[in-house]
Amino acid sequence: xxxxxxxxxxxxxxxxxxxxxxxxxxxxxxxxxxxxxxxxxxxxxxxxxxxxxxxxxxxxxxxxxxxxxxxxxxxxxxxxxxxxxxxxxxxxxxxxxxxxxxxxxxxxxxxxxxxxxxxxxxxxxxxxxxxxxxxxxxxxxxxxxxxxxxxxxxxxxxxxxxxxxxxxxxxxxxxxxxxxxxxxxxxxxxxxxxxxxxxxxxxxxxxxxxxxxxxxxxxxxxxxxxxxxxxxxxxxxxxxxxxxxxxxxxxxxxxxxxxxxxxxxxxxxxxx
Amino acid sequence: xxxxxxxxxxxxxxxxxxxxxxxxxxxxxxxxxxxxxxxxxxxxxxxxxxxxxxxxxxxxxxxxxxxxxxxxxxxxxxxxxxxxxxxxxxxxxxxxxxxx
Numbered sequence: 001x002x003x004x005x006x007x008x009x010x011x012x013x014x015x016x017x018x019x020x021x022x023x024x025x026x027x028x029x030x031x032x033x034x035x036x037x038x039x040x041x042x043x044x045x046x047x048x049x050x051x052x053x054x055x056x057x058x059x060x061x062x063x064x065x066x067x068x069x070x071x072x073x074x075x076x077x078x079x080x081x082x083x084x085x086x087x088x089x090x091x092x093x094x095x096x097x098x099x100x101x102x103x104x105x106x107x108x109x110x111x112x113x114x115x116x117x118x119x120x121x122x123x124x125x126x127x128x129x130x131x132x133x134x135x136x137x138x139x140x141x142x143x144x145x146x147x148x149x150x151x152x153x154x155x156x157x158x159x160x161x162x163x164x165x166x167x168x169x170x171x172x173x174x175x176x177x178x179x180x181x182x183x184x185x186x187x188x189x190x191x192x193x194x195x196x197x198x199x200x201x202x203x204x205x206x207x208x209x210x211x212x213x214x215x216x217x218x219x220x221x222x223x224x225x226x227x228x229x230x231x232x233x234x235x236x237x238x239x240x241x242x243x244x245x246x247x248x249x250x251x252x253x254x255x256x257x258x259x260x261x262x263x264x265x266x267x268x269x270x271x272x
Numbered sequence: 273x274x275x276x277x278x279x280x281x282x283x284x285x286x287x288x289x290x291x292x293x294x295x296x297x298x299x300x301x302x303x304x305x306x307x308x309x310x311x312x313x314x315x316x317x318x319x320x321x322x323x324x325x326x327x328x329x330x331x332x333x334x335x336x337x338x339x340x341x342x343x344x345x346x347x348x349x350x351x352x353x354x355x356x357x358x359x360x361x362x363x364x365x366x367x368x369x370x371x372x
Contacts, residue, residue, distance in 0.1 A: 067290070250276045
């Protein structure tokens with residue numbers, strides 16, 4: 001069943017070539033953007049050049065605005081994703097394992113699933129006010145459903161033969177959960193986490209636009225509202241870089257590790 | 273697993289280093305002035321004409337009386353709030369002010 005994907009790590013030249021190509025593409029894009037500014041011939045307010053955006057970035061850092069907004073956004077995002085993940089996994093496991101939990105919780109969860117967080121945020125603002133609490137709850141809500149449904153699918157697709165084997169060997173319910181179900185569900189949890197983390201990132205922007213006076217989402221909104229388009233673009237670039245960082249430093253390595261450990265793909269080293 | 277751990281460690285080190293740098297800067301700015309309890313009046317000098325972002329943060333810690341050029345005049349600021357605002361690197365100087 002196993003498929004060998006890589007017999008040895010790629011050579012250094014190939015590992016360096018990919019970022020170099022990415023950097024070249026970025027430089028080309030910036031050069032085209034800069035060259036297009038005189039051709040378009042609009043005011044910087046409508047169409048800022050890369051140099052204007054760079055100046056806006058330096059201005060935001062010098063004035064202490066960007067660090068504060070960045071730390072606020074990361075804190076809200078990390079908090080919302082962490083709480084949503086824990087709640088989603090717990091509910092998914094409970095519903096998947098317990099018929100009582102399934103019958104009790106599933107209708108309400110299915111109902112809530114249809115109500116997107118965008119609809120909740122105005123209510124959350126009324127209940128919890130502007131700022132951290134509202135955004136944290138909104139992001140928790142966003143992450144909760146992908147986590148729950150992926151965990152649930154994972155639990156329901158655990159081969160019954162494994163469950164029966166563990167039970168016939170005298171496993172308790174806790175041991176069954178820890179030794180059989182959780183390892184089997186982990187790839188689904190990682191998939192749910194990846195989906196939820198992506199949704200939460202988009203949710204963060206909207207939540208900060210509507211319900212915050214700080215954060216990268218607010219920077220994007222405030223820049224546009226105050227005719228500081230370069231600041232809006234800085235916010236968008238920071239958002240993109242932040243997601244690239246989260247994806248490359250956290251999501252992809254964890255996903256790869258999970259697939260190698262529990263999925264059908266393995267490396268040559270593991271086979272040996 | 274090494275990459276996420278290394279990234280978290282680097283982020284944590286960066287964050288705490290940044291916070292320590294801000295703390296040191298705040299202490300340096302307040303070193304020369306007496307900070308009376310429970311409240312005092314101060315002139316905070318900013319490195320540039322303050323924007324809404326800065327004015328909002330200053331309004332949160334005391335009564336904002338005037339913004340003149342790069343100086344912001346505040347009354348009734350508690351010591352811990354003064355220390356918190358002085359940590360910001362965009363605050364370049366703090367001086368006692370007699371008030372209105």
